[in-house]
Amino acid sequence: MDNHESKLIAAILRGEVEAFEVLIERYQPRIFGNARRYARRTDEVEDIVQEVFIKAYQKLGTFRGEAPFEHWLMRLTTRTCYDFLRRHQKNREHPLAELSEDENDWLERFAASPESAHDEEDAARQLVSKIIESLNAEDRMVITMQEIEEKSVKEIAQLTGWSESKVKVRAFRARNQMRKILARIAKEKFL
């Protein structure tokens, strides 16, 4: 942990609350980036980030200082995002209920000739967001971290607190689940 950061933490624990603002300023872009992977609405994203910093402040006394503060904070962020996904699992409307015209068109082009449907198109991005949003909390976390953020199994295990074997099994199941959703869409559209 860098010396300046450990001094800041010691100051906060001595009661100098204003030192926490420096930590917020330093880490809030990363936490916003993370939260936006799991929540779409601005108020939900802001709630996640706020919750992370409030938890970090309240639990600062338990920070051991053996690993960098950033790792501790990112674990807290991952846990908060996961809790958010679980809380919103039930009351979320099914995002795959209706595909847009562009998404349908993209799928039709892929079915006709996979090379003509490009992955950099907005329609492809929207379609994959909808599919990922329809996954359960654990599958969504692991797919997002492994496929979108390109984190290793070890990094995901450290962030989530799951074992490496659980991460591997989860990743396999999540990809399978994605494939099943795509098969269902294909069946509905093309059969």
Added chain:
Amino acid sequence: MDLDKLTEKLLKAAKSPADEAVPYAFEKRIMAHLSDLPKPVLDPLLFWARALWNAVPVCLALCLGAFLLSEPGHSSSTSLDVELKNTVMYSSEVFAQVW
């Protein structure tokens, strides 16, 4: 339709840099919330755990020092054997006397 290829293509499409934009003065909003919360303090159990952990090498060094300073030529294994035997036999002798 090749579902594996479609999955791969869509996952490739999902890769995008994170949007790290921060709303104006967001840190002030959090700081305002913190003023209502109790101030964080160092966990006393953690403090003790750290202190005990730090004491481990010192204790080990003291043990090693005490061992090295104790009579190096004296072999206590024989006398310990005898003492153990005497203790065990004494209890059986006492038992025999009582009955």
